[in-house]
Amino acid sequence: MKADAKKVLKRHYFLFLLLCLTASLLGGELVMSQTAGQNITEDMTPQTRVTFTDAIVTSFFDIVMDVASGKEEERKQQIQEAEERYAAESPESGTEIFGRSRGVLASAVNKLLSGAYLMTLLVGIRSLVGTDEAAVVVMLLGALALLYLFQIFVAGVCRTVVIRMFLEGRCYEKVPGQRIWFLLRVKKWCHVAVANFVAGVFLTLWSLTLIGGIIKSYSYHLVPYILAENPAIKVLDAITLSRKLMKGHKWECFLLELSFLGWDLLGIITLGLSNVLFTAPYKMAVFGEYYARLRRLGLEAYPENTHFFNDRYLFEKADRSILQAEYSDTAKECAAEPVTPPGTGGISRFLAEAFGVSIGQKEAMQALEKEQGRRFLLEYDKKALEGKIYPTRLHPIPEKHKRKWVVSLNYLRCYSAWSVVLIFFAMSFVGWAWEVGLHLIADGTFVNRGVLHGPWLPIYGTGSVMMLLLLNRFRRKPVLEFVLAVALCGSVEYFTSVYLEFVHNGTRWWDYTGYFLNLNGRICAEGLLVFGIGGMAIIYVLAPFLDGLFRRMPPKLLMAAGVVLLLFFAADQIYSSAHPNTGKGITDYETCILREEVAAG
Numbered sequence: 001m002k003a004d005a006k007k008v009l010k011r012h013y014f015l016f017l018l019l020c021l022t023a024s025l026l027g028g029e030l031v032m033s034q035t036a037g038q039n040i041t042e043d044m045t046p047q048t049r050v051t052f053t054d055a056i057v058t059s060f061f062d063i064v065m066d067v068a069s070g071k072e073e074e075r076k077q078q079i080q081e082a083e084e085r086y087a088a089e090s091p092e093s094g095t096e097i098f099g100r101s102r103g104v105l106a107s108a109v110n111k112l113l114s115g116a117y118l119m120t121l122l123v124g125i126r127s128l129v130g131t132d133e134a135a136v137v138v139m140l141l142g143a144l145a146l147l148y149l150f151q152i153f154v155a156g157v158c159r160t161v162v163i164r165m166f167l168e169g170r171c172y173e174k175v176p177g178q179r180i181w182f183l184l185r186v187k188k189w190c191h192v193a194v195a196n197f198v199a200g201v202f203l204t205l206w207s208l209t210l211i212g213g214i215i216k217s218y219s220y221h222l223v224p225y226i227l228a229e230n231p232a233i234k235v236l237d238a239i240t241l242s243r244k245l246m247k248g249h250k251w252e253c254f255l256l257e258l259s260f261l262g263w264d265l266l267g268i269i270t271l272g273l274s275n276v277l278f279t280a281p282y283k284m285a286v287f288g289e290y291y292a293r294l295r296r297l298g299l300e301a302y303p304e305n306t307h308f309f310n311d312r313y314l315f316e317k318a319d320r321s322i323l324q325a326e327y328s329d330t331a332k333e334c335a336a337e338p339v340t341p342p343g344t345g346g347i348s349r350f351l352a353e354a355f356g357v358s359i360g361q362k363e364a365m366q367a368l369e370k371e372q373g374r375r376f377l378l379e380y381d382k383k384a385l386e387g388k389i390y391p392t393r394l395h396p397i398p399e400k401h402k403r404k405w406v407v408s409l410n411y412l413r414c415y416s417a418w419s420v421v422l423i424f425f426a427m428s429f430v431g432w433a434w435e436v437g438l439h440l441i442a443d444g445t446f447v448n449r450g451v452l453h454g455p456w457l458p459i460y461g462t463g464s465v466m467m468l469l470l471l472n473r474f475r476r477k478p479v480l481e482f483v484l485a486v487a488l489c490g491s492v493e494y495f496t497s498v499y500l501e502f503v504h505n506g507t508r509w510w511d512y513t514g515y516f517l518n519l520n521g522r523i524c525a526e527g528l529l530v531f532g533i534g535g536m537a538i539i540y541v542l543a544p545f546l547d548g549l550f551r552r553m554p555p556k557l558l559m560a561a562g563v564v565l566l567l568f569f570a571a572d573q574i575y576s577s578a579h580p581n582t583g584k585g586i587t588d589y590e591t592c593i594l595r596e597e598v599a600a601g
Helices: 002-011 013-027 052-068 072-088 104-114 116-129 132-171 177-185 189-207 211-219 223-229 235-246 250-258 261-269 273-301 303-308 320-326 328-335 346-355 362-385 405-409 417-443 458-470 478-503 525-551 555-578 590-600
Strands: 029-033 047-051
Touching: 002 013, 002 132, 002 273, 013 132, 013 273, 052 072, 072 116, 132 177, 132 189, 132 223, 132 273, 177 189, 189 211, 189 223, 189 235, 211 235, 211 250, 223 235, 223 273, 235 273, 235 303, 250 273, 261 273, 273 303, 320 328, 320 362, 328 362, 417 458, 417 525, 417 555, 458 478, 458 525, 478 525
Parallel strands: none
Antiparallel strands: 029 047
């Protein structure tokens, strides 16, 4: 089993590594070295298993006990001093990447570490219930309920999803990332959560007998694996089936777990590095093989339960004839010559496929968009037909029509040149309104943000257009699209800052000094996260929506609107090059003044 598991792990290493890291984070457990975790406690051992849940619960109980013992004011004072210390210890230097004196993210980090959020919650609950004792009880029960619900509906279900993807990786060359939505597509997420909950309740009750809890932990060991194969199985049937499969194999399972002792010791020696990079995904792969073995034995020993093992093609590849019958439409489309809509050849087709820009006839471009969407779905079905990925059409719960939303959003469309121009101005205005609005809310005053005098911030429009055009080929891969959008927007913002500072004798129109994770005060993690999320919204929602509106406009009106805006924009550029928009709230920052004073001193 271990030899087979290593082959599977080698084939899907990076995917399995990412899955295990994600499951570990959601489950609350990380392995950190002494250096990485030295700020969490003062008595860290060289190898400490640190959990997010443990950290939150520890801080939570400390605050609750202080309030219950009448030390609320002392705790508030400690929290305030901690937040002030975090901000004061953040060097006011443009090169300090871990600034924590300005920005929403820095404030959130400071409040989270100081316990301010938990104290605010406790005070709020006390104001509702009236007494400290009742507030403590309500908060304890509420916290336990939230943690338990998270473990059931998020962490537990995600573990089942990870198991499913590991099992698919046993037989198939590829496991598409979109398989993480498996339970949502078959509408069994809540059912799996309830099944895990019931199994957990049973195990908790058995744990009251001590020995019974240890035995039953092995009896129920296969419940998440059974749910990964058959998410529609009844809860008690899953538990009963797990008990039957583990009958006579509990000691064997214990020995299998014990066989990883050497790897666990290596994890201690390497300060957890080997656990993260190899042991965790290796264990998951081995236990996937173990379930496949017990399933095979179960089919022989319990033929009356064969209908529960209903996902045959999760453990063996379907015959070529079966795949061809189920994917007959895919076979025909693959055999047919690629469709090239008339009027979309040559340079028109190159621009459409490379940058998503259309310069051909309207009808021809719409036909090309439809063809691109069809080919996108065809790629997935073609891999299933070839036996490279799990054939979702052969799953007992049909998934055949679950991916039509991809085409309905129509984000694979091509944008006309004038549509791109109007999207540029629309996003430039949205960016201007965003920054003006933030300043208005924070300071209560209207400030015309940006270098130009008009109601637009071209850096937002430029970033939006660049994402639409340069990242066009990656629209089918949202995760990669997000990462590239963050990198692209960060580069645009950084070098725009350098350019403006150079052209205007050192004047800055933004400065992120003091923000958490900033680079020379020109970009920061907080802003890049907003750009990434905003970029995804633009690519997959806003730009297609705006383009749909622009397509309804008469072509001459669309062109006239674009020309007028370009003329006003050019005039603003010429005027602002000599008389840039400056002043309080635009180029004047306390941090800039502080930097000048430090430099002068």
